[in-house]
Amino acid sequence: MAQVVIMPKQGQSVESCIVTEFKKKVGDKVSVGDILFSYETDKASFEEESKFEGTVLACFFNDNDEIPCLENVMVIGEPGESFDEFAPDAGAAASGTAPSEDSSQAGISRPAGAGLRGSEVVELERPQGVWGRPSPQFEGGVERSETVPGGTSSAAASPRAKRLAEKKGIDPCQLAGSGPGGRVIERDVLAAAASPLSGLAKAMMAEGGLQAPAAGSGIGGMVRGGDLEQILRCAQDDRGAQGPAATGAASGEFTVEKMSNMRKLIAKSMYNSLQNSAQLTHMLGADARKIQALRKKAKKALEEGKIDANVTINDFVCFAVIKALQKFPKVNSHCLGDSMRIFNTVNLGCAVDTERGLMVPCIKHAETLSITELSKALKQVADDCRKGSINPDLLSSEAASFTVSNLGGFGVEWFTPVINLPQSGILGVGTIVPRPKDLGSGVYAFVPYLGLSLTYDHRALDGGEATRFLKQVATEIENLEIDF
C-alpha cells in the first residue's frame, strides 16, 4: 500500500513551506530515516525524514516550490502501485507526478513568446495560488485572462461576467467578486466599467440601445451626452443608417472616417494600458550640458570621418537610460499581474512617429551596443517603421523590456507617456530648456535642462525605486563620458 508524505506543519502560523531541495527523486529507493527533502519557513530550515521504506513513486513538486502545509508531497510504495489518487488535485496530477529531471525547467512557467529567451527570464514570484505547479499562466507568451482554478477567491467569474468583461476590455481576474463565494458576477464588471454619467447621458441611456463608454470626455471621465452621440453616430455609420447624426455629416459639419486597423490597434493597446495598470508619472530635469557637449563632439567626429553615425541627443539619452536600466533590473521588466518578468538584457523600445501612427520598435540587447552602434540601430528601426519594412516581432509590446519616447524635437517639455504593457515603465524625453541653477557661492546661471518624465506601473514599482531610477538616468546623462 503506497504511503503519502505530506508537508509537515511547522507551527501554528505557518501555512506553507518552501522545499529547498528534494533529496530523493522518483524511482529512488528509500529507507526509514532517509532524508526525503529539505524545506524552510521564513524562520527556520528543516529536513523531512522518511517514515516509510520503499520506492519514490511520485513527487508532486519541484525544488523551490512553495507547498501548503499538510499537502501531499511524495508517494512512497512498491513500483506499480497507483498513486494518482494522492495528487494534490486532479489538475496538477498529470504534470505533477512526473516532474522533469531538470529542476530549473520544471515548475517554471516558461514563456515561449517572441523575444523571451529562457536565459533572460527569472521568475521572482510564483503565480499566486498556484504553488509552484506548472502553470498555464502565460502560454505562448501571452497572459491568459483566466486565473488558475483554485487560486484566489476572485478566480471564478460567471460566464455572463466574462462575456461582458471581454466586451468592456476588462480583465475579470482583476476584479473583486461580489457573488457567492467571491465569484465575479456581472455587477462587478459593470461597476468596474461604470463611469459617472451626466444628466443628459443618463436620459439618453434610459431610452435604451446605448452602451456607455468606460470613460467620457467630461471632468473625471464623466460620460457626457456628446460622448453617447458620438457612439451613436459611429454605430449608425457602421450600419449605414441615415439617422439624425448622419445628417450632420450631410450638412458638412464634419466627416466620418473609419479608423485604420493600425489606429484601432493603437487605441486598444493604449486603452488597455490605462485600464489594466496603475500608472503615474514622475518628472525630473537633467543638466544637459554634458550631452550637448558630447553632441558637438560627435558632430565633429562625424565630419572628420572618425565615426559613421550622426549621434543625436536622443541617442545619448538612450545610451544613458540603458546604463541606468542595468543598475535597476526591476524597472527593466514586465509586470504580469501576479508575477514579474525581470530581464537580464535591455531590449529598448523606442517610440517612432510615422504617417500610419505611433510605432514602438525594439532594439534587442541594447546594452551590448556602443553609442554609434546604438545610434545606427535606432535610426535603422525608425526608418524601417516609416518604410513599413520593420520586423513585426520587434513591434510587439512583449519584445521590449523598457521604452523611451522622445517628444523633445517638438518642444514638449514634460508629458505623461502611456506604458506599453506589460512593460513596467516608459521614459518620456522632453526638450531642453534653460533653467536657473545654483552653481554655488550664490551664483545662479541658466543651465540647459532636459525634461525627463518617467511613467511607471505602481503595481511593479514603488515610488522610491522609480525615483531612484529616474535620478540615475539623470546622473548618467550628466556624467556621460564618451570618446570619439
Added chain:
Amino acid sequence: MPKALYIDPEVTLRPQEHELKLPAIPVMKYNKTVKEEIESGRFTKEDLLRIFRDMSYIREFETMLNLVKTTGGYNGVPYNNPGPAHLSAGQEAAAVGMAYALDTDDFIFGSHRSHGEILAKGLRSIQILPEEELKRVMDEFWDGATVAVAKKAYSGNDTKELGIRFLLYGAMAEIFARTTGFNKGLGGSMHTFFTPFGIYPNNAIVGGSGSIAVGAALYKKVNRKKGIVVANLGDGAMARGPVLEGMTFASMDQFNTLWEGDMKGGLPVLFNVMDNQYAMGGQTKGETMGYTFPARLGAGFKADAMDAERVDGYNPLAVIDAFYRKKAYLLEKKGPALLDVVTYRYSGHSPSDQSSYRTKEEIEAWEKEDCIVAFGKKLIEAGVADQAALDAIRAEVNANIFECYKLAIDEEVSPRMDLVKQDELLGEMMFSNQSVDSLSDAKPDVLMPLEENPRVKQIAGKERFWLDKDGKPVSSMKSYNFRDGVFEAIVDRFYKDASLIAYGEENREWGGAFAVYRGLTEALPYHRLFNSPIAEAAIIGTAIGYAMCGGRVIPEIMYCDFLGCCGDEIFNQLPKWQAMSGNILKMPVVVRVSVGSKYGAQHSQDWTSLCTHIPGLKVCFPATPYDAKGLMNAALQGTDPVIFFESQRLYGIGEKFHEDGVPEGYYEIPIGEPDVKRTGKDVTILTIGATLYRALEAADILKEKYGMEAEVIDARSLVPFNYDKVIESVKKTGRIIIAGDACARGSYLNDLAANISEMAFDYLDAAPVVLGSRNWITPCHELEEAFFPQPSWFLDAIHEKVVPLKDYVPTSNQTVAQMRLHARKGI
C-alpha cells in the same frame, strides 16, 4: 352515490335470502360431431375447409417464425429476426374459433401472443368483406404500398386471395420492422394490428388489453356503433390488476340501473381467456393461481357470473359454438361475458424458453391431440375431404407463407425506416397535433340548453377578473375562479363533440371531488358523465380504448398520487400508441389530475416530472383561470394525450393577470408556451403550477427590500415547452430560479435548469438554481412549510447561489454544501 338508488337498511340488514347463490359455470359441454353441425346447417363444407385452412395458416406462420428464430432461416432462406417472437402454435383452434363468429365491425384486442388471433380475424374479415370494400381497404392502406408488395406474391385476379397475401405480408413485414408493415414497422410482433379488419392493438404488457378493450366497448355503446369487442387475454393475465379492474368497470350495475333509453344495458365486451396453461413458466392451474379454472372469475364480478363458460379450445367448432352464444348475449346488452378457452402452447414463452418447467411427455400428449390434425380427421370422417385434399390445402398455405416471407425480408421491396438519416422521422410521429372540433358527426346528447344550466347562470353573475371596476378585490363567491375556467372549457366541448365523455371517481352528483363538474350532472346523461369504480387502471385503460376507437374522453385521477395506481396505463399505453401504431391511432385523452396539498404523504405529491419523462405525453399545469380555460380548450381541441394537472391550492383563485378578465367565449392557449406573469430585469423566476404565487410573493419582497425586479414566468405547459421566452429573459437578467412543488431530485425542474444552462450559458451570471420540495415524504399540512418551496426560500437561494443580498439573513439552508450533504445522504 346517486340519490335514485336508495340504500334501504331494511333490505340491506335483513335480506329475504340468506345465501349468495352463484350460478353454475358450464365446463366443456359442447359435444356435436362435424356431421351433426353440417346437418344443422351451421356450416357448409367450404366453411369447414376454410377453418382448416385458416388454422393451417397460423401453424405455418408460427412455424416459420420459430425456424427463423431457432435456425436463422426458413425453407433454406436465411434471415435473422432479432425481435421478439411469442408464438401460439397449438392454439390455432381457439383463434380461428374466436374469429369465425365475428364480423368486421367486431373488434379484437390481443396480447403479446396474438399472431394467431390477428391472422384468424384477418382471414375471416377477408372472407366476409365485400370484394370492393376489401380492395378499397388494401389500396388505401399506406397509399397502396403494402398491397403493391403483396401483389408480387399473387398474380391472379381473386381479391380475396390477394387479401390473404396482403394480410400475411403485412403482418410479417410488421414483425420484421418494415415500413410496409401494418404499423410501419414501429409496433413489431407484440403490437401488430390492422383496424380495417377489426383487429385492434395487441399488447406487450400482460393483461394490457383487459381495460383497453372495455374502453372500446364503451365507445361502441356510447357512440351507438355496431359490433362487440373481444379482449383476448392469456390465463396468466387473470392475475393482473388492470384486468380485474377492467372486469369491474365493465360489470358496473349503473349500465342497467342508471343509464337510460337505448343506453341502458351492459357493455358489449367479451373477456376471452386463451387458457394455454402457462404464464411465462408458471403453471396457472395448480401453481400460480387458485381459481381451478379462469371461468370462475366471472362469478366474482357479476350476478350471472358474466355468463362464463369453459370450452374446448382444441375443437374450433366448440369455440365457434360458444362465440355465437356469447355474441348474442352481448348484443342483448347483457355484457360483459367471459369465456375460458382451453388450449395448449407447444412452444416456450419465447424461442429462448427451453420449457424446463414441463415434461416432454406432457408436450407430446398434447401434440397427439393436435387441433389441426384432429380437425382434419373429423373432416375426413365426416366426408368433407380426403387426406389428399387436406394435404393440398396445407401445401398451398405453406407456399403462400414462403412467398410472403421472401418478400418481407427483402430490403428492396420491404425497407426499414432509416431513423439515422431521417433523424426527425420518429419524433414527428410522437404526436398527431391535429385540431379537431368534434370527433363525432352525431348531435351531442345533452339534457338542457347550455344557457339554462344552473352553473352557467351562476358563472354569468361572476366578475371575471379578481378586481372590480373600482380596483377592489371581488369576494370569493363572486369571483370567477380556476374551477370555472376548467368547467367552461369542458362544458363547451360537451356541447360540441358528441363523442366526448368524462368519468372518474365522484364525477357526477358530487361534481367532482373539487366541484369542477358542478352543473355537468344537470347537463349530461349518464353515458356521457358517470362515476367510475375506484379503479385508476380501468379509468385510464378504458379511456385509451375509447380514444383508440375514435372518441374524445376526459378521465379524472382524483389525486396525482394515484397515478401510481395506473402506472402502466399512463406510462406504457397512453403515450405509446400513436407512434407505435405508425400514426394510425389517435389518442385524444385529456387526463385531469388534481395535485393535492394538506393531505400528507400519499395525497400531496406533484408527479408532473414522472409524466414529462415519458415520451408521448403532453403535460400542462396551468395556475390561473385564464390559462386553465385556454389550455383545456387546446387540450380538448387536439388529438394527443394530455396530462392536465390542476392544483387543489388554486381551484378557488381568481384571475389576477389577464386584466380584461377571462373571456366568455372560446379561445385556446397553445400547449407549450410559457407566460411572463410579471416583467423584471434582475432575476428570472420560472415556476411550475401553484408555486407561481409563492414566487410572486418572493418577487414582492425582492423589490421592496432589495430593489431587485424579478421577472416571473409561469411554465403553464411542461411538454412541449418553448424555451424562447425563458432564454430571452435569462439573456436579460442573467439569473434564473426554477421552482415547483415536485421533490427536487430527478424532477423536471432540473431538466429545465440543465437545458437553460446549455442554451444560455454565456448569458448566465450564476448557474440556474432549482427550488423544489424536499426529498421527503410530504408531511402533514401543519408541517408543510418546511417541505414545499416558500417565498423565503427564493431569497435564500438567490442570496446563497446567485447574488448575495445586502444584510440578508437566510431562513433556510439553500447552499451548495447543503445540497452535497443531502445528496450524500440520499435526502
